[in-house]
Amino acid sequence: MAGNKETDAHSGMETTGHEWDGIKELDTPLPRWWLWIFYASIAFAVVYWILMPSWPGITGYAPGILHKSDRAQVVTDLAALKAQRSAQASRLATADLATIEKDPQLQAYALAVGQSIFGDNCATCHGTGGTGAKGYPNLRDDVWLWGGSLEDIQRTITHGVRSTDPEARTSQMPAFGRDQILQPGQIDNLTEYVVSLSHRPANTAMAAAAAPVFQANCASCHGPQGLGNQQFGAPNLTDADWLYGSDRASIKDQIWNGHGGVMPNWGKRFDANTIKALTVYIHANAGGK
Amino acid sequence: MVTVIERREPKPDGSHQGPVSVAKATKAKSQHGGGLYKPRTPIYPKLVHGRWRMIKWALLVVTLGIYYATPWIRWHRPEGLPQQAVLVDFTGRRFYFFFIQLWPQEVYFITGLLVMAALALFLTSALFGRLWCGYACPQTVWTDLFIAVERLWEGDRNARMRLDAAPMSFDKAWRKGGKHLTWLAIGAATGGAWIFYFHDAPTLWKQLWVGQAPLTAYISAAVLTFTTYSLAGGMREQVCTYLCPWPRIQGAMFDEHTLQVMYLHERGEPRGPHKKNESWEGRGDCIDCNQCVIVCPMGIDIRDGAQLECINCGLCVDACDEIMDKIGRPRGLIAYDTDHAVEARACGNKPRYDFIRPRTIYYAGALALVSGLMIWGLVNREPVVFDVLRDRNPTFVRLHDGSIRDGYTLKVANRTFARQTFQVTLEGLPGDVLKTPGMDATKGALTMTVEPDQVGSLRVLVTAQAQALSAPSVPVTFHLRSADIQTEKRSVFLSGAANTP
Structure with a gap:
């Protein structure tokens, strides 16, 4: 910038020397208080350095004399949250499942807890909506392999299915084809028979041929009419619900290989209260049988 | 930024007569030499009556x-x-x-x-x-x-x-x-x-x-x-x-008919000190007493014309009127006036005060419109707000017999100060079954109680037979009825490809 400052004749003020189409900018000084605010900000920063975690070091950082820590804050907040919920939580602990479901306040609390637990743990297999997938049961409908009452659901969650828990719900459908228990032709006939059980058009001759095979091999678990048995987790073969698929190929595959899913015993991870809440949540979403 | 102010005339150096106010002197001092920062010019506004x-x-x-x-x-x-x-x-x-x-x-x-x-x-x-x-x-x-x-x-x-x-x-x-x-x-x-x-x-x-x-x-x-x-x-x-x-x-709202505090230039100039019994011929009414400057809380001289700093508080009007009374001249040398009136008087015309102008009509119209909408909104405020949230995941569930079930959450905001008990019914789905988890509908209606000044929530499960569903999406209407309130909300019943086996 040039040393000699130019003065505007009209206002008597210095100009910045910048010119745009003949218009010059006045060099209006900032008010002094603006400078004070700038100094105050610097002073604030210094105080902040002293009070709060600030300077990084090689292995750590200057903690500041207030020893503020977001991590410690989270622990405190979680403890406070738990304390805040303790009244509801203790009511949940003492009430039985049917009472929880009938008390609107307690039910709302259980549903909220259940939803969050379900999303974090169960949704992986059963889906966020709880509708399951092939091999993973739909928890929203009214079909239950191991029973849909509150107590049944609670037991299934606590001990799991085919899990390591000694009280786990366990059953094993034989792999009729893989283990060569039945001949491939018999399995083809059996497939037609199972299709006919669910009131769908099937090859009557093949189905009729498979009827004695079904009674001999399948009826012990699925029942003579194929209505299933929740004691063994044996599905009802006459309804519209198919865990491993409803088409002929899927049915045949299931008879051949005898798939059986595994569900963890959540009792080892959750406390009793959490399982209660989860039970109420699943029961309510399935329509509350 | 440059603020160009009309009527501000450069004063000839040294020719200025009369007392120089402290405010003016400090103002001049703070402008001289400049520097990067400008100290505040102290202002000592004098008490004025009027x-x-x-x-x-x-x-x-x-x-x-x-x-x-x-x-x-x-x-x-x-x-x-x-x-x-x-x-x-x-x-x-x-x-x-x-x-x-x-x-x-x-x-x-x-x-x-x-x-x-x-x-x-x-x-x-x-x-x-x-x-x-x-x-x-x-x-x-x-x-x-x-x-x-x-x-x-x-x-x-x-x-x-x-x-x-x-x-x-x-x-x-x-x-x-x-x-x-x-x-x-x-x-x-x-x-x-x-x-x-x-x-x-x-x-x-x-x-x-x-x-x-x-x-x-x-x-x-x-x-x-x-x-x-x-x-x-x-x-x-x-x-x-x-x-x-x-x-x-605010400059965008101003025009020549806007009232502003003004020094009436034509009447006041040329200004100068005035001795008793001296003639007023050939001179202005301003005796340069500086009263308008020393009462100003903004520290400006109104005689320089309209300025950004002027807040139109009228204290200089009071100060000047007091002086005019003392020297026996008419009041209003500094007054609330409009640019238009000043121009008109300068040309010898009668000044006109125009309050109804396109600009003021627009502003008043917009104000009336918004006020009207506000009053209409307040008068027609719903005592109960009813919302239906359809489950999105899953959109529908197929039950063991092939029937379809949809889930809805009804939210009812009770803005009244009384407890409300509602009957919830559904219209549009033949043979539907309404229930909440744990409670079946009686005669097709569910009961819902919402506390005063609270939001109530009710989960409703609607089951329909597959044969009854004519389309993958069937419009339905939820009705909410209490003794004195009736409201409804539309939604849909989704069933995907329900009719295929």
Whole structure:
């Protein structure tokens, strides 16, 4: 910038020397208080350095004399949250499942807890909506392999299915084809028979041929009419619900290989209260049988 | 940025006659030499008496009275609700204003209120200039109050200037100390009054003194104490000239018919001192007594013409009128007037005051429209708000017999102060079955109870036979009926490819 400052004749003020189409900018000084605010900000920063975690070091950082820590804050907040919920939580602990479901306040609390637990743990297999997938049961409908009452659901969650828990719900459908228990032709006939059980058009001759095979091999678990048995987790073969698929190929595959899913015993991870809440949540979403 | 001001004429150096005010001298000093930062030019406004000063005092009492007293007005509401007339209840998420109660979802009423305030400001600005700045702006009102306090402790203009120039003494110390303590007390009262708008005032008043009030109350009170003290005590006119955007914006609302405080150039010039019994022939009415300058809280000379700094408070009008009375000339050398009237008189025409102009019609029309919408909205406010949230995941569930079940969550906001019991029914789906988890519908209707001033929620499961579903998406309507309220909400029943096996 040039040393000699130019003065505007009209206002008597210095100009910045910048010119745009003949218009010059006045060099209006900032008010002094603006400078004070700038100094105050610097002073604030210094105080902040002293009070709060600030300077990084090689292995750590200057903690500041207030020893503020977001991590410690989270622990405190979680403890406070738990304390805040303790009244509801203790009511949940003492009430039985049917009472929880009938008390609107307690039910709302259980549903909220259940939803969050379900999303974090169960949704992986059963889906966020709880509708399951092939091999993973739909928890929203009214079909239950191991029973849909509150107590049944609670037991299934606590001990799991085919899990390591000694009280786990366990059953094993034989792999009729893989283990060569039945001949491939018999399995083809059996497939037609199972299709006919669910009131769908099937090859009557093949189905009729498979009827004695079904009674001999399948009826012990699925029942003579194929209505299933929740004691063994044996599905009802006459309804519209198919865990491993409803088409002929899927049915045949299931008879051949005898798939059986595994569900963890959540009792080892959750406390009793959490399982209660989860039970109420699943029961309510399935329509509350 | 350059603000070009018409009528500001360069004064010939040295030819200036008469007394030079301290304000003018310090102003000149601060401009000379410049530097990067400009120290504040001290302003010592002299007390003035007159019409506009009286109006300003009255408005000061009224506006501050409203501000300090409002939180203490009680208002009867049903049991369990706040009994305070005006209350912003953050914890309860409600806003109370006498007979009006607003929910957070109705924040558009607040927006409407702000739009109304802006339009009212536009309209008054177009008609009467900076009426808001000069009389009603909190910055002006509190500055006025703080200057009055200053006058009480330190005396009027001349005494204050002497005191500031004098070396430190016991007299100076107690006067200055007393002034600052009173300022801080007013600041604390201001900050203190603010927090009562957010909590039950009598309760908070007791808690405040024993350290049991919420932390936010103490912090808000402290911050507002500080801002009141610093903005009204120290910053004063600098808030208007440096911080406030409104002086820059308001020019857009002004035209030649807008009332502004004006020095009537044609009548006043040429100015100069006047001796008794001297003739008024061939000279202006301005005797250059500088009274208009020394009473100005903004530290400007109105005779330089309309300026950004001028807040149109009219104190110079009072000061000049007083002098005109003394020297026996007609009042109104400085007056509220319009550019148009000044031009007209200069040309020898009769001045015309045009209040109805396209600009004012637009502003008034927009203001009337928004006010009308607000009143319409308040009058037609629904006592019960009913919403139906259809489950999105899963959209539908197929049951063991092939029937389809959809889940809905009904949300009912009961804005009345009475408990409501509703019958929930569904229309549009033949043979539907309604139930909640754990409760079946009786005669096709579910019962739902919503507490007063609460939102109730009901999960409804609707089951339909596959044969009854004519399309993947069937429109349905939920009806909500209580003794005196009926409302409905449309939704759809989704079934995907329900009709295929």
